[in-house]
Amino acid sequence: MTTARSMTASDLSSRRAPSLGAFNLTALKLEVRRLLRNRRTVIITMVFPIFFFLIFGLNKAYATQKVGHGNVAAFIMISLGLYGAVFAATSGGALVSIERAQGWSRQLRLTPLSPVAYILLKVLTALVLGAGSVAGVFIAGALTNKASMPVYLWVASGLSVWVGSLLFAAFGLFMGYLLPTENVMQLMSLILTLLSFGGGLFIPLNQFPHTVQVICKWTPLYGLNQLVHTPMLGNGVDWTWVVNVLAWLVIFIAGATWRFRLDTARV
Amino acid sequence: MTVTNTETGKLPAGGAPPAVKLTGVSKNFGPVQAVRNVDLELGSGEIVAILGPNGAGKTSTIDIILGLSQPSSGQVSVLGMQPRQAISRGLISAVMQTGGLLKDLTVRETVEYTASLFARSQPASEVLSGAGITAIADRRVGKCSGGEQQRLRFALALLSDPELLVLDEPTTGMDVEGRRNFWGAIRKDAEQGRTVLFATHYLEEADAYADRIVLLRHGRIVADGTASEIKAMAAGRTVRATLPGASEAMLSGIPGADTVEVRGDTVLVHSTDSDATARYLLTSTSAKDLEIAARGIEDAFIALTGDDTEASAANTGAI
Numbered sequence: 001m002t003t004a005r006s007m008t009a010s011d012l013s014s015r016r017a018p019s020l021g022a023f024n025l026t027a028l029k030l031e032v033r034r035l036l037r038n039r040r041t042v043i044i045t046m047v048f049p050i051f052f053f054l055i056f057g058l059n060k061a062y063a064t065q066k067v068g069h070g071n072v073a074a075f076i077m078i079s080l081g082l083y084g085a086v087f088a089a090t091s092g093g094a095l096v097s098i099e100r101a102q103g104w105s106r107q108l109r110l111t112p113l114s115p116v117a118y119i120l121l122k123v124l125t126a127l128v129l130g131a132g133s134v135a136g137v138f139i140a141g142a143l144t145n146k147a148s149m150p151v152y153l154w155v156a157s158g159l160s161v162w163v164g165s166l167l168f169a170a171f172g173l174f175m176g177y178l179l180p181t182e183n184v185m186q187l188m189s190l191i192l193t194l195l196s197f198g199g200g201l202f203i204p205l206n207q208f209p210h211t212v213q214v215i216c217k218w219t220p221l222y223g224l225n226q227l228v229h230t231p232m233l234g235n236g237v238d239w240t241w242v243v244n245v246l247a248w249l250v251i252f253i254a255g256a257t258w259r260f261r262l263d264t265a266r267v
Numbered sequence: 268m269t270v271t272n273t274e275t276g277k278l279p280a281g282g283a284p285p286a287v288k289l290t291g292v293s294k295n296f297g298p299v300q301a302v303r304n305v306d307l308e309l310g311s312g313e314i315v316a317i318l319g320p321n322g323a324g325k326t327s328t329i330d331i332i333l334g335l336s337q338p339s340s341g342q343v344s345v346l347g348m349q350p351r352q353a354i355s356r357g358l359i360s361a362v363m364q365t366g367g368l369l370k371d372l373t374v375r376e377t378v379e380y381t382a383s384l385f386a387r388s389q390p391a392s393e394v395l396s397g398a399g400i401t402a403i404a405d406r407r408v409g410k411c412s413g414g415e416q417q418r419l420r421f422a423l424a425l426l427s428d429p430e431l432l433v434l435d436e437p438t439t440g441m442d443v444e445g446r447r448n449f450w451g452a453i454r455k456d457a458e459q460g461r462t463v464l465f466a467t468h469y470l471e472e473a474d475a476y477a478d479r480i481v482l483l484r485h486g487r488i489v490a491d492g493t494a495s496e497i498k499a500m501a502a503g504r505t506v507r508a509t510l511p512g513a514s515e516a517m518l519s520g521i522p523g524a525d526t527v528e529v530r531g532d533t534v535l536v537h538s539t540d541s542d543a544t545a546r547y548l549l550t551s552t553s554a555k556d557l558e559i560a561a562r563g564i565e566d567a568f569i570a571l572t573g574d575d576t577e578a579s580a581a582n583t584g585a586i
Contacts, residue, residue, distance in 0.1 A: 012284075012346055012430075017355035018386040030376050037371055103366025107423075109335060111384040114356040121384035 070149025092126020093172020
C-alpha cells in the first residue's frame, strides 16, 4: 500500500492462491459463532431436545422398562439426539439461503473461497452444532441416571446419530439453494417437525393407523431413525431402512447440486 | 469452478499485461443482447468510468470482468489471467452498491472472515483503522448505517491489496461530502498504481473523477475517451465572440462550424473543431472577446446514448 507498485510479471506471479480453496479454521469458528448467535437455532437444537427428554424420557411409567440392550429412556434419548442433530444439520445447510438473500454469497465469489470449500464450511458448521446437540441430550441422559445401556452403545448410538445427521445437511443445502428467503428456518422447523413425527422420533409409528404407517415409511427420517436405534435394539438391519436413507441422500444431493449449478451460473 | 484454467500461471513475457482486456465480448440472456462485441483495454493505474443509462450493459460487463458470469462469446483476461485466477490470488476486488454483508456478524468479524480467505492479507486491525471504523468494530453489521456499511465494504475490498478495484455505483446513497471523501481516498489509492474501474450513472462523477470514460449504449461502446474528448465528440464546443456587423451568411463558411447564430454583435458558432473556428475568427475577422465553452457532459451523455436522433438534434439546437 505504501510503496509504489510496478506491475511486472514477477510481481503478479508472486501472488498466490490460498490452499484448500481458502477453507480455514478462522472462517469455521466465525460460522459456528454466527449460528450460535441465532437464538431460535440454539433453542431448537440445544434446549428443546434436552427439555423433551426431561419430560418424556424420564416418565416413571416406562422409562426404566427394558428395550434391546438398554431401556426406554435410552431409546428416547437417542430419538431426541437425532431430532436435535437433524435440526442442527439442516440449519447449517440452510444458512446458504440467508447468505444468498443478503448478497454474501456473491461477495464470497469475489474472494478465493472455492464453492466446494464454501459447502464444506457449511457442513462442518452443521456438524459442530449437531455434536453439541447430541452431547447435550446424552449428558442430560447420563446426569438424570435413568437412561441405561452399555457404554459402547452410548458411543455407537451418539456417533451414528451425529454422522447420520449429514443426510439433513444435504437437505438443508438443497432447501438453502432452493428457497431464497431469510426466513427459511421457519419453514424448515415446520417441515422437520412433521418429518420427525413421520420418522417415529416422537411417537412410535405403531400408534398410528396402518395407512399412515405405510406413508411414514417413505419419509426421510424413517430409515435414519430406525438405523440409529439398531445398535441399541440389536435387532438387525432391515434393508428397506438403508434404501430409504440412500434414496433420500441421492435426492438431496442431486437437488442441491442442481440448484447450486443454477446459482453459480446466474448470480 | 466453471472456469478452465488454460493459462495457469502463464503470464505474457516481458512487461505488464493490461489490467483488463476484453476482446469481442458479447453476452446474451436468451434473446436479449446485454453486451455486444465489446473491445476494451485498461492500462495499469487508470481510473475508468463506465457510464450509461440503465440497461446499457454496465453491470453485465462488470460481471464478466469479475468472472461472475461467462461471456457468450469473446475473450476476457484480467492482468493476463482468467478472472477467477486473478480473484483467487487477491488481484481483483469489488465494492458492490448494496448487500454483500452478513447482518449477524460484527464489523471486525466480517473483516477477519474475509481476511482469512486470502493467501496474504493486511492485518484486520490496520484495515479497520484505515477505513475509520475501529470505533464500530464490535457492532453488528445490521446495526451500522449505510455509510458505515459502505466504508466496511471498501475496507474489505482493500484487504488483499488488489491491482484492480471494481466499483459498481459506489456512491449511491452518499451525501456530497461523503462522495467527495470517497473519491479523494480512491484517487490517492490509484496514484500508487491501482487500476480503478467504476460504473456510475452520476455524470458529473464520471466527469470529475475518471481519467477516461467508456460510454455504453445498448451493450455497445459508443464513446471511449477523456471526459473532454467525449463532450467534444458528442456536442462539439461553442465558440462565442464579439463581431459587430456579422451576418450568418458571411460566417457560414467558418471551418468546423455546425451552426452559426448571430445575436446583435455577438456571434455563437457551434463547432466540431473549435480550434480551427477560433483561429479563423481571430485571424480572418475582427472578432474579439473570444470564449470557447465545452458543452456539459450531460449533453454529451444524452446525445450519445439517446434513443432517437431528434432528441439529440433538439439538444444541439439549444444553447
